[in-house]
Amino acid sequence: xxxxxxxxxxxxxxxxxxxxxxxxxxxxxxxxxxxxxxxxxxxxxxxxxxxxxxxxxxxxxxxxxxxxxxxxxxxxxxxxxxxxxxxxxxxxxxxxxxxxxxxxxxxxxxxxxxxxxxxxxxxxxxxxxxxxxxxxxxxxxxxxxxxxxxxxxxxxxxxxxxxxxxxxxxxxxxxxxxxxxxxxxxxxxxxxxxxxxxxxxxxxxxxxxxxxxxxxxxxxxxxxxxxxxxxxxxxxxxxxxxxxxxxxxxxxxxxxxxxxxxxxxxxxxxxxxxxxxxxxxxxxxxxxxxxxxxxxxxxxxxxxxxxxxxxxxxxxxxxxxxx
Amino acid sequence: xxxxxxxxxxxxxxxxxxxxxxxxxxxxxxxxxxxxxxxxxxxxxxxxxxxxxxxxxxxxxxxxxxxxxxxxxxxxxxxxxxxxxxxxxxxxxxxxxxxxxxxxxxxxxxxxxxxxxxxxxxxxxxxxxxxxxxxxxxxxxxxxxxxxxxxxxxxxxxxxxxxxxxxxxxxxxxxxxxxxxxxxxxxxxxxxxxxxxxxxxxxxxxxxxxxxxxxxxxxxxxxxxxxxxxxxxxxxxxxxxxxxxxxxxxxxxxxx
Numbered sequence: 402x403x404x405x406x407x408x409x410x411x412x413x414x415x416x417x418x419x420x421x422x423x424x425x426x427x428x429x430x431x432x433x434x435x436x437x438x439x440x441x442x443x444x445x446x447x448x449x450x451x452x453x454x455x456x457x458x459x460x461x462x463x464x465x466x467x468x469x470x471x472x473x474x475x476x477x478x479x480x481x482x483x484x485x486x487x488x489x490x491x492x493x494x495x496x497x498x499x500x501x502x503x504x505x506x507x508x509x510x511x512x513x514x515x516x517x518x519x520x521x522x523x524x525x526x527x528x529x530x531x532x533x534x535x536x537x538x539x540x541x542x543x544x545x546x547x548x549x550x551x552x553x554x555x556x557x558x559x560x561x562x563x564x565x566x567x568x569x570x571x572x573x574x575x576x577x578x579x580x581x582x583x584x585x586x587x588x589x590x591x592x593x594x595x596x597x598x599x600x601x602x603x604x605x606x607x608x609x610x611x612x613x614x615x616x617x618x619x620x621x622x623x624x625x626x627x628x629x630x631x632x633x634x635x636x637x638x639x640x641x642x643x644x645x646x647x648x649x650x651x652x653x654x655x656x657x658x659x660x661x662x663x664x665x666x667x668x669x670x671x672x673x674x675x676x677x678x679x680x681x682x683x684x685x686x687x688x689x690x691x692x693x694x695x696x697x698x699x700x701x702x703x704x705x706x707x708x709x710x711x712x713x714x715x716x717x718x719x720x721x722x723x724x
Numbered sequence: 725x726x727x728x729x730x731x732x733x734x735x736x737x738x739x740x741x742x743x744x745x746x747x748x749x750x751x752x753x754x755x756x757x758x759x760x761x762x763x764x765x766x767x768x769x770x771x772x773x774x775x776x777x778x779x780x781x782x783x784x785x786x787x788x789x790x791x792x793x794x795x796x797x798x799x800x801x802x803x804x805x806x807x808x809x810x811x812x813x814x815x816x817x818x819x820x821x822x823x824x825x826x827x828x829x830x831x832x833x834x835x836x837x838x839x840x841x842x843x844x845x846x847x848x849x850x851x852x853x854x855x856x857x858x859x860x861x862x863x864x865x866x867x868x869x870x871x872x873x874x875x876x877x878x879x880x881x882x883x884x885x886x887x888x889x890x891x892x893x894x895x896x897x898x899x900x901x902x903x904x905x906x907x908x909x910x911x912x913x914x915x916x917x918x919x920x921x922x923x924x925x926x927x928x929x930x931x932x933x934x935x936x937x938x939x940x941x942x943x944x945x946x947x948x949x950x951x952x953x954x955x956x957x958x959x960x961x962x963x964x965x966x967x968x969x970x971x972x973x974x975x976x977x978x979x980x
Binding site: 419420454457458459460461478479480482483487489491493494495496497506507509510511512513514552 | 820822
């Protein structure tokens, strides 16, 4: 397969059909640049965890290939496993050991010399120091989740894959966890994550792939996605009893008008980056309905884009738009 | 997988050893107590009679069999419980995610099973020593059978753990396969006491060879030719290890 040194992880045409006949991945491609903070998004059941579990060697792929820093993930398994750390979605901990023991054992299993300084740092950064010597059974859900993160980092992998690392973690801790991830990323670690907190993904990640029903529906740098795919709307309020006739609708057809009983919403287009046809839209509305009592422009955020892309039956159109 | 990971295998071995050492009461003291109870009950039930066909008293006959039975059951328990607990709690995924080859994983699990079996055997023999004059006719054979038997049963335990999806499945194997095979293997009787048909049936029970060979190591007498037993046991051990390796390699019943 083509190994491009710019990428930390490349997945090509990955398929997975489970033994019950359910197809979870239907030809997924993924190119994660080195040093990226990469979001893999999709609704529940889209195939995100299947993809991650295949990379982690917990699930067997049906077809396709993957390479990590130029090494074949499915054939050079030991090398690849040493160079990636995976936080699985489901919280699972061996009840037999304390967090410190879990980390020491994991480090050993990955063939690393015991590095207590690093283990201490991980425990500290993930705020587990106080609980380091307690039985894993006594940890709260959020602590367990953080221990899983520590476990994935204990062998200092250049690629870290986090499957829903912040589910069930409170806002404050979530923020500190992301700060830590950002630091690791700044130090050169490539990070691939899935999350349902889309505003966090939008803020943190520089690349995004959205998958739905096992297929990629969007795949581009976050900024480009927001610039090109996120819509801008002009809304104008006229108050109670507003109506739009068929004739009005025909006249405004370029702006895909949507009317409510209080006003109308028009879709704006980008001419150049940072420039829209706001003025034409406003003029057109005013010429049909007169001056509004209030108006504003709304920019779609990642969540809107996500919902539009994954709830749209015309995904093929979006796929055609992709570069 | 080409690059070897001896540190990883060693860590796994230590982990599996720690697992039983931290619950010594359950894993070492309890089996020792069970074996002593058997011994006392049978000693007073059977009196001082000797075993028909073999020129030994019943008590001396019973000890090696009981020791071996404990070893086999403990070796099986060590691997099977670790794997099934891992599967039920979903922590087996960390082992799949670790850069360990099938040889390293299977080797570490089996080595830990052998250590547990030998620990239990040593404790048992130390406890039983005051009750009788132990003889070690062929120490090398004792060790060979002990180690082979533990590997064999540790391997069965590994496979049983992979096969099981819940604790019920494991209980099924324990009650319907392991217990009958161990009890009907000549621990408590000499097969020469059985009708000819059942003597033949016993020759298909791998436990029979393990226990008989082990006993031969202590007493210098047995129900079957110790060299036949050696071939059967080492052959079975080899096949079992190969099966473990092959099944782990493909992630049998571990990976979707």
